[in-house]
Amino acid sequence: MTLTQFNTDDTRWNAVCNNSSDADGLFYYAVITTGIYCRPSCRSKLPNRDNVEYFISCNDAEAAGYRACKRCKPTALSKVKEIEQKIIDACRIIEQSETSIKLEKLATQVHLSPYHFHRLFKKIVGITPKQYGSRHQSRRFQTNLTTSASITDAIYSSGYGSSGSAYDKKRDQLAMKPKVYRSGADGVTITYGLAQCSFGWVIVAATDRGICAIELGDDAKTLPGQVQARFPNAQLNKADMGFKTLIEEVVEFIESPKDTFHLPLDIQGTAFQQQVWEVLRQIKPGETLSYTEVAERMGKPKAVRAVASACAVNKLAVVIPCHRVISKAGKTGEYRWGSKRKKMLLESEQDPVE
Ligand SMILES: [Zn+2]
Incomplete structure (x- = not known):
């Protein structure tokens, strides 16, 4: 149904004669002799065509x-319009909300049953309310990224939560979709910035969902290539000044790690890898575990080699502290970003700055 329908005298009169509810909301007819106007679907007596105006x-x-x-109450919205208006209202509610809203709550606010609401929303908008919410949030985040003074501001003002715990709950829905990740991050834009720290150069790379890579190296020039290798089909862009605060926060964390890192992370990996990384994030600065101990903590004591492999493919240096996992004999062991650097990191954590 489009607005160009019922735009001629003939089509309108035809709709009135047929009490066509399809025309409701698109035009009204008035009867000169009675001074009353109606919806096309009104069941009242058909007037003389000569006395009708639209x-x-x-x-x-x-x-x-x-x-x-x-009888037909033309000022009340037509059924179709009424439903469309409800869905539009729901979209506005989603857009204005800082956090995601439960389906039941949204449905109640627009006076529809959750089931009916979900079906209508998908039919009219094309995606589910939940998808609409996360797309809106990620779009808001991207918009904020270009207008906010810092990415941190962008993250906070996008409703991604200002604390690690609030963020943790949402992590799954925020991370890049596994399918996208497996495709080499096809269609994903990654923004990166570089800085120097005590352990060499650091690159911080982020998608619109969070930080997806932190890597260390001796040479700033080779670092973007390392990130690109992790996400072969992503579009890599060097950040402007808006990234400065984010990089500063990461550098500060690397220099003196705290227990928790508060910025959103776009963590990608298999379920097993994510489980390993979660255990690593529980290891406090100054502590170390062996690969065997990590495997034991996961309740999978035999998975030592798999644990080592998961550590080796970690993309978030220091934030996921794979450097705190050492070989059983007490040796520092291997490190993706160089065993010398691992030793330096561990030594610096032995002697925390007061
Ligand atoms: Zn009427």
Whole structure:
């Protein structure tokens, strides 16, 4: 149904004769002799065609001196329009909310049953309310990224939560979709910035969902290539000044790690890898575990080699502290970003700055 329908005298008269509810909301007819205007679907007696005039809106009809019919109540929205309006209202509620809203709550606010609401929303908008919410949030985040003074501001003002715990709950829904990740991050834009720290150069790379890579190296020039290798099909862009605060926060964390890192992370990996990394994040600065101990903590004591492999493919240096996992004999062991650097990191954590 489009607005160009029922735009001629003939099609309109035809709709009135047929009590066509399809035309409801698209025009109104008024009867000169009674001074009353109706919806096309009104069941009242068919007037003489010569006495009928048409209006696009109730306001126009009333401005011309007509009163609303008490039978068909033209000022009440048509069923279709009414439902569309409810869905539009729901979209506005989602857009204005800082956090995600439960389906039941949204449905109640627009006076529809959750089931009916979900179906109508998907039919009219094309995606589910939940998808609409997360797309809106990620779009808001991207918009904020270009207008906010810092990415931290962007993250906070996008409703991603200002604390690690609030963020943790949402992590799954925020992370890059595994399918996208497996495709080499095809269609994903990654922004990166570089800085120097005590352990060499650091690159911080982020998608619109969070930090997806932190890597260390001796040479700033080779670092973007390392990130690109992790996400072969992603579009890599060097950040502007808006990234400065984010990089500073990461550098500060690397220099003196705290127990928790508060910025959103776009963590990608298999379920097993994510489980390993979660255990690593529990190891406090100054502590170390062996690969065997990590495997034991996971309740999978035999998975020592798999644990070592998961550590080796970690993309978030220091934030996921794979450097705190050492070989059983007490040796520092291997490190993706160089065993010398691992030793330096561990030594610096032995002697925390007061
Ligand atoms: Zn009527």
